[in-house]
Amino acid sequence: MADDPEEGMLSWDESVFRDEHVFEIDYVPETFQHREGQMRNLTYALRPAVRGSRPLNVVVRGPPGTGKTTSIQKLFDEVGAQTSDVRTIRVNCQVNATRYSVFSRLFEGTFDYEPPSSGISFKKLFSQIAEKLVEDDRVLVVALDDVNYLFYENEASDTLYSLLRAHEEHPGAKIGVIVVSSDPSLDVIDELDSRVQSVFRPEDVYFPVYDQPEIVDILDERVRRGFHDGVIGRETLEYVAELTADSGDLRVGIDLLRRAGLNAEMRASRSVERQDVEESYEQSKYINLSRSLSGLTDTEQVLLEVIAHHDGEQAGEVYEAFREQTDLGYTRYSEIVNKLDQLGLIDAEYAEVDGRGRSRSLSLSYEKDAVLDRLE
Template identity: 75%
Template sequence: MAEDPPDEGMLGWDESVFRNERVFEIDYVPETFKHRETQTQSLQYVLRPAVRGSRPLNAVVRGPPGTGKTTAVQKLFSELQAETNDVRTVRVNCQMNATRYSVFSRLFEGMFDYEPPASGISFKKLFSQVTERLVDEDEVLVVALDDVNYLFYESEASDTLYSLLRAHEEHSGARIGVIVVSSDPNLNVMDELDSRVQSVFRPEDIYFPPYDEGEIVEILRERVKRGFQDDVIPAPILDLVADFTAETGDLRVGIDLLRRAGLHAEMRASRTVEREDVKAAYEKSKYVHLRRSLEGLSESELALVEVIAECEGERAGDVYETFHERTGLGYTRYSEIVNKLDDLGIVETEYAEVEGRGRSRELTLEYDREAVLDRL
């Protein structure tokens, strides 16, 4: 007996709703970069001296998560490398490299195209090898410290910037410019730096505001055009995705939401994304910031997040006792981690009066408890 023909709205086994799924990955750099013309021009102004062989200006690039800061830096770094062979650009992810030594290890890797030895090399030697290479090759180095807020959380920012900004004093002829990129709205970079760094940093301030809803729709429409097959995302569905994205203020949520909604539609073997796909996907996509924040935490920091989630509603002292039992770490380190989690927006801390015990700090999660535990 002949089989029934497949439903026209159903995908075959070898079909996909995606034209290029890579378009929806977080680190994808789009060919067209809209609604950031002013900020791009400011970055070009900062970098222009490097093309002429001079030390570039320094800059603080700031704004909420998902506002195009990293993309702008990456695109201009690519253009700069295409323009001249005398400028070396290195972007360091400080979420993964939150100490001065690890930052300079990434600079070493960027200069020599291989990693430095894992042990047995001092910071001074690492530093001198980077600066000597710059002078020997007569190159200008532009360093982007992306998510620099993580250096501040570990009290490493001032020492790292001081070493970069004073490099020419240690090795005459070394030319280094620094761009720091921060997504922490509560961090004032200049105020938190040592006075010795403030006096030599003097950065240009470049602010990336949140995208408005019209801009979000236009940017997501471009991703849809490049990433999906024709007619997979109808206009009303794109508007729904934009609404969810605008609620969070983070464009990365919308990009992740498109990808997950597409995968959800494929799971149903559907050729089009529908409202149910978007709503189901949003339950995971809305936690993009939480997922990225957790990825950058150490084992002991993750352990404290888990303890806080399990001990929700208990006093900080009781949370510490459980944390100490699991990790063996003391109260000073516990307090440092609490402050970092507060800065990251994972935990909220408040002081409250406790009868007979004075003031006590209360810890609560900024996210749904089950969502946190699920991602741990």
């Protein structure tokens, strides 16, 4: 009956989702919209690898949530379907932020098992990877995703130098590098040592922020694959797209759809309404913050918490509070401040201080409660 109050309600074993995985961050869509030009440029750079030659190196740039990682994953899947003579390995540099950890991940991707946890030098680790490539006559394509984290730890030049010079120590080793940066303020080439700049002459592929009509198209595809028919109306979808465009990060919209769907289920509703979106947005809008915090060490998290409690104070005053908890010296403290600033978690601004010259004031880039809640 049309007026049955139970008609719009879910039973206990029903769901609004057709496939909830569609709304997870690591999902690779079958159709990848509004990035055709970037995919063409990446394919052009990797085409020599499929023919057994060293591919062109690439720098992929763009703000977070603009499709860079998805492009790499789709391209690597396509290369894998074409040939087994190319080994493609994506390294998450937020997790693997040193040269040794990057090459440990490459070892695992090359041999399909992890290297020994101790007792193996970098030189030996590197040699075994290169020798295996030569032995199997395979081309290796390495994607250093979120390479900005290697720069924050001053590991980028050494890592790239080892990869780009591999063929000199191991003739026949063919390695191409895709460097993926999500830090708009980072000039990858300028920040590299001159010894790396001389051999690293990459193609440049830029990923701009999606505009609102593009966001609607992309989210509509997710809705059709992830929700049952009729779960979310056009007006609600466009509201999600509007919030996503404001954030500049497509991942906000994808996460927002999932959370709104879960909220609808909590109401036992068969449809996602505007109120479900509004209630979910407070969580989804901080997805980039949560991601950045997850990559911090315990010490870096301690400093961020100290800054939260001393927001806007001078760097020297913040350091005194930080030292009480960690006993670390000022040099290491300054390095962590620079990293948090580069990640966009804090603003470290220089200002004139009476009688003390120029000093940095440190303040959070996000609301204090949002940071502290996610550090717990």
